[in-house]
Amino acid sequence: MGVPQLYYFTIRGFGEYIRLLFIDNGIKFEDIRYVYGSPEWDEHKKSMIFGQMPTLKHDGKEYAQTGAIMRHLARVHDLNGSSEDDATFLDMFFEGVRDSRMKYVMYIYMDQGTREELTQKTLPTCLANFEKLFKIHQGKFIIGDKPSYADYILFEELDAYTHLDATILDKTPSLKAFWEMMWQRPNLKPYLEKRKADGVWINAIEKGMK
Missing domain, CATH: 3.40.30.10 (Glutaredoxin)
Structure with a gap:
């Protein structure tokens, strides 16, 4: 192959x-x-x-x-849970995070709303829902102690949101712990540190970066 x-x-x-x-x-x-x-x-x-x-x-x-x-x-690559229920839960989580991303995108590219509205109301509402879903299953990932494909969209979105407000995860401790844990993953850490050092943009425009 x-x-x-x-x-x-x-x-x-x-x-x-x-x-x-x-x-x-x-x-x-x-x-x-x-x-x-x-x-x-x-x-x-x-x-x-x-x-x-x-x-x-x-x-x-x-x-x-x-x-x-x-x-x-x-x-x-066996990153879809171990049952139909797992796969459906991951699909639901993935689509929920995609919806959250689109709210972020509308602010970044379309100037819809204000930074304050996004970081103080819109995104915190989304994050509170994700926090509840995240705690349904035991373990450090969305489902148990094995990563799934949905963990990568969740991590990337949480990381992007911290560029808008460094404290945005403080009211969602499970998500914050997940975000911090992902930063320390052995294969991810060197890439993430280089990405940060290189100042790779999140979006096609500088808006949304610190």
Whole structure:
């Protein structure tokens, strides 16, 4: 089998969930990044399924859409829980975090609402719901003591939100402990520290970075 190729922009964005999954689980992949608006990207997107990224290519097959890619990798690499109930719970958690991300995106790119509204009301409401869901299962991950594909979107979103407000996780102790634990994962820590040192943008615009 060949090495999977992940195509995304030079930012974190939606592609970061997939990168984190690969890195944390020691899965080799090619991290192919394009500068947004570059001639190279404008040309390459013509050949992609929806003309957008992230896109995953592996063994002659192409996969598009973030959720579809994440769930594909979850099934292939045993990151989808151990039962139908687990898989459904993870799907629910994943989609809930995606909804939260879209509220964040509307502020970042569309100037919808204010930073104060987002960090004092909108995101804390989402985080309180995630905190309740997170505590349903025993263990340090969303489900037990084994990571799932949904843990990577949750971690990346929590990390992004701390760039808006460093104290935003203080009222959700389970989520904060999870976020801190993920930062110390042996495979993730070097990558995360380099990402921080390099100042990799979360979004295609600087808004939302400290």
